[in-house]
Amino acid sequence: MKQGLKIVTIGGGSSYTPELIEGFIKRYEELPVSELWLVDIEAGKEKLEIVGNLAKRMVEKAGLPIEIHLSMDRREALKNADFVTTQFRVGLLDARAKDERIPLKYGVIGQETNGPGGLFKGLRTIPVILGICKDMEELCPDAWLVNFTNPAGMVTEAVLRYSNIKKVVGLCNVPIGMRMGMAKALGVEADRVQVNFAGLNHMVFGLDVMLDGVSVKQKVIDSMADPDNAMSMKNIAGLSWDPDFIKGLGVIPCGYHRYYYKTSEMLQEELDAANEKGTRAEVVKKLENELFELYKDPNLDIKPPQLEKRGGAYYSDAACSLINSIYNDKRDIQPVNTRNNGAIASIPDDSAVEVNCVITKEGPKPISVGDLPVAVRGLVQQIKSFERVAAEAAVTGDYQTALVAMTINPLVPSDTIAKQILDEMLEAHKEHLPQFFTEIHA
Incomplete structure (x- = not known):
């Protein structure tokens, strides 16, 4: 009988890894990670060596028998894993900078997971994730795949549709960030607040908010209508909502909804920021360099507080809570990306959605919400169509499918502009998109 759990993190050199280590250390009594x-x-x-050494110091400080292995060999690492977490970026931050900068030339929002940038991140990422799934089928067929790699919804959609891996969960820190923001706005501890989440990744809504079991949704909406209280995230400009709009909407949007409901203002904000301080990728590059300088310090044996500036706050808590709840069959409620199975009536049953689930040892069981409110339903369906077509383009390398995906995204104003952006971005990312450039001979 195997002792302890083997967890494999692909993209282990990420600046987020210390959050994950902290989460496993904190839960060791319940979640006995041995490797x-x-x-x-x-x-x-x-970066892997710097982060790996920090991880070893953190584990040593905690006095726990967790072996940390650093590897460049994915297949060696995956053998007999219990959980596989993915947190990688194909093309690194340079690719993200292109995703953000090129669309701006055409007057279109350039953003990591929305619009043309989100499409291209998906096109680069999905073939790699599907390769990992193939290795898992062979080397650790019973393992759970917990994906944090963005665009998490599109990636989960692709795994559900194009791989044989059934044990997959997509994860994002946006719902946790929203809940924390609501708790702060209400002036209460976060564990007293429960939010009914439903929608898609980076397109999730709070349908209701409970404080000690009593709905306080209206209070939260009123708070969001206050321009001094615009709940936002580190990586999204916190432009305040129009009070009448947010009250009329009747549900709580996430930070990313600003790209859709405040498109022209967000575009202008991005253009200004790109000229003054660089795109978000360029800002993050500086932050990452500072973090890795900190991580190098042989006396550092904790997760440094500066990591929160990176935009990934609460992410380890989300990841480790999920793994803990699956392993221990906790049956608690967490918002994750999983197969819809009828939870949201207006989305196909076999599609990935982000929704509250009961987390069991068999995985997430989505909690039914019925239909989304009519005011937000259409946008969610449109983004789901975009994700589906984008995933197909990533798998097939078909140019026309990619053009349709680009054009149906609500942030892209016409097929002509879509084609111009598509052509420039395909060229810019050529080395990471072999499926579009390899001739297939029968």
């Missing part, structure tokens, strides 16, 4: 494999690619070797 943690941090895996990366050659280009990430230096």
Whole structure:
């Protein structure tokens, strides 16, 4: 009988990894991790070693028997894993900078997971994730895949549709961030607040908010209508909502909804920021360099507080809580990306949605919400169509499918502009998109 759990983290050299280590240390009594494999690619070797050494110091400080392995060999790492977490970025931050900068030239929002940038992140990421799934089928067929790699909804959609992996959950820190923001606005501890989440990744709504079991949704909406209280995130400009709009909407949007409901203002904000301080990727590059300088310090043996500036606050809590709840069959409620199975009436049953689920040892069981309110239903369906077509384009490498995906995204104003952006971005990302450039001979 195997002792302890083997967890493999692909993209182990990420600046977020110390959050994950902290989460496993905190839960060790319930979640006996014996091996943690941090895996990366050659280009990430230096960062992997820096983060890996910090991870070892953190575990040593905690006095726990968790073995940390650093590896560039994914297949070696995956053998007999119990959980596989993915947190990688194909093309690194340079690719993200292109995703953000190129659309701006055409007067279109350039953003990591929305619009043309989200499409291209998906096109680069999905073939890699499906390769990991193939390895898992062979080397750890019973393992759970917990994906944090963005765009998490589209990636989960692709795994559900194009791989044989059934044990997959997509995860995002946006719902936790929203709940924390609501608790802060209400002036109460976060564990007293429960939010009924439903929608898609980066397109999730709070349908209701409970404080000690009593609905306080209206109070939260009133708070959001206050321009001094615009709940936002580190990586999204906190432009305040129009009070009449937010009250009329009747549900609580996430920070990313600003791209859809405040498109022209967000575009202007991005253009100004790109000229003054660089795109978000360029800002993050500086932040990452500072973090890795901190991580190098041989005396550092905790997760440094500066990591929260990176936009990933609460992410380890989300990840470790999910793994803990699956392993221990906790049956608590968490918002995750999973197969819809009828939970949201206006989305196909076999599609990925982000919704509250009861987390069991068999995985997430989505909680039915019925239909989404009519005011938000159409936008959610449109983004789901975009994700589906984008995933198909990523798998097939078909140019016309990619053009349709780009054009049906609500942030892209016409097929002509879509084609111009698509052509420039395909060229810019050529080395990471072999499926579009390899001739297939029968």
